Amino acid sequence: MWIRRAIATAAAVLCVLAVTACGFGGSIDPGNPLASFPGTAGHFDNGDFSFDYPAGWNALAGLYPEGMANEVDAVLGTGGWQTGCRSTEYPDGNGGGSCTGDAFEVSGGRVVVKVWRRVGGPADICEVGAGANATLGPNPVLRTGPDSAAVWEIREPGGQFGWSYNVFIEAHSDSALGLAAAEKVVSSFRWAASRPNGGCFQMDTPSPF
Secondary structure, three states, rough: OOOHHHHHHHHHHHHHHHHOOOOOOOOOOOOOOOOOEEOOOOOEOOEEEEOOOOOOOEEEEOOEEEEEEEEEEEEEEEOOOEEEEEEEEOOOOOOEEEOOEEEEEEEOOOEEEEEEOOOOOOOOEEOOOOOEEEOOOEEEEEEEEEEEEEEEOOOOOOOOOOOOOOEEEEEEEEHHHHHHHHHHHOOOOHHHHHHHHOEEEOOOOOOOO
């Protein structure tokens, strides 16, 4: 588990140092799908987790690293989207990059859903974390954010909220119907049966001396 996480963190760092390999891109045109997803039409399945989505939704982006810590698995929906990640090429031929907030165009009841994970950063500490505030399908979830930009966090098997490799399903819409469609995506989310349980780092008991 920790080896897998270390590799993912290193990959994210390399992404920032060599942006040309990262596949940064995006579109604000909702009628121009840019990606295809693993699985079948209307069913995303990357072997780690799966979820259902309306077959008429556009695939706006597939798998790509986002900065040094996050990995985006999919961006999809009926609205427009533009990544906040940008690459820079310097005169000496080296590259760099940065990520800021994405741009979403969801007027008129449209919706954009972004599915991502935190794959870098410090090790997860074994401690009591936040609890779920809703249950959607089989998943206890922690929902945050306003209705127009709701985020549902889904714990990895054996994990806690706030840990690495949890899945975040982030929805942007200007209508209740758009948010309801995104909530159905969350309700359909399933971890693969072969998915290993998450792990945490047990801090040593501090010395009283």
